[in-house]
Amino acid sequence: MQATGKLQYWIRHRWLYIFLIPGLIYLLVFKYVPMFGVVIAFKELNLIRGIWGSDWIGLANFTTLFDSPHFYRVLRNSLLLSIYQIVWGFPAPIIVALMLNxxxxxxxKRISQTILYLPHFISWVVLAGILINFLSPSSGLVNHLITSMGYGPVRFLMEPSYFRSIIVSAEIWKEVGWGTIIYLAAMTGIDPTLYESATIDGASRLQRIWYITIPGIATTVVILLLLKLGNILDNGFEQVFLLYNPLTYETADIFETYTYRIGLQDGRLSYATAVGLFKSIVGFVLIVSANYAARKISGKSIW
Structure with missing residues (x-):
């Protein structure tokens, strides 16, 4: 009887399951099938002999990785850039969504949302060009303002100390509007009678936000934060690659750019795969740990 009930449920909701098929195929083809390629990290890849014909070297690539003086610089830069993005970038769309609400x-409201969404559709190639022109020491608008106040021009993109601030600021400007969509959608699910009752009881607007709106979207915030923590070593390749240079490697070189150089430019594909596998393992451990901590502390988690 139970099996018959499940079959009827599936038949009744068959279109929902049919709509899931393209997404499942995408995950299977582009996410799960490529996992077999991680075996490259344990081999000395020979392109002529192929993956399975290459010599097995075990953990030699990981030993080389941990012994490399560049590894700790790249790890530090990736973690710091991600922490900056979480501390400054993660709360930004929440605050903007609360204001729009x-x-x-x-x-x-609609005009404001449209204006905030538009930067999301600007590619990083275009945005990098805009930043380079704005921050140019000779013709940039920012340096024109600085020199007009009697100071000398600043070579922003040549100074390692400015790099993280530039990247994080550009990321926030580009994605803050787009990030509000999920939070605004979550706010529509809050029972409006709660606001009416709070208003009758004399609650101010700030009190309604603090005691009704924020708790109403808490689950969404926790889930997105957990997903962000799981990708803490994923800083994005394009924005860093387009703006960094050898002078800023000290603070700008991250796992994505490091893997690009050693894998595609130097041809050390096995070593680059080992770097990518290490990054994935760290992300997996972080998201599982963060999910467990969130479930214990707040009772809200992904699973």
Missing amino acids: EVRQMAF
């Missing part, structure tokens, strides 16, 4: 003029 309080706007009562719908025309102004």
Whole structure:
């Protein structure tokens, strides 16, 4: 009887399962099938002999990785850049979503949302060009303002100390509007009678935000934070690659750019795979640990 009930449920919701098929195929082809390639990390890859014909070298690539003086620099830069993005970038769309949710003029709200969404559709190639022009020491708008106040021009993109701030600021400007979509959607699920009851009881607007809106989207915030922590070593290749240079390697070189150089430029594909596998393992451990901690502390988690 139970099996018959499940079959009827599947038949009744068959279109939902059919719509899942393209996504499942995408995950299978582009996420799970390539996992077999991690065996390259344990071999000395020979392109002529192929993956399975190459010599097995065990953990030699990982030993080389941990002994490399570049590894700790890359690890430090990746972690610091991710921490900066979490500390400054993660709360930004939440704050903007809370502000938009309080706007009562719908025309102004829609215009504001459209303006905030637009930077998301600008490619990093274009945005990098804009940043280079804005921060140019000779013709950039920012340095024109600095020199007009009597100071000398600043070579922002040549100074390692400025690199993280530039990347994080550009990331926030580009994605803050797009990130509000999920939070605004979560806010629509909050029972409006809660706001009405709070208003009758004399709660101010800030009190309604603190005691109703924020708890109402807490589950969404926790889930997105856990996913962000799981990708803590994924800083994005394009934005860093387009803006960094040998002078800023000290603070700008991250796992993505390091893997690109050693894998594609130097041809050390096995070593590059080992670097990528290490990064994936760290991400997996972090997301499992963060999920466990969130479930214990707040009772909210992904699984």
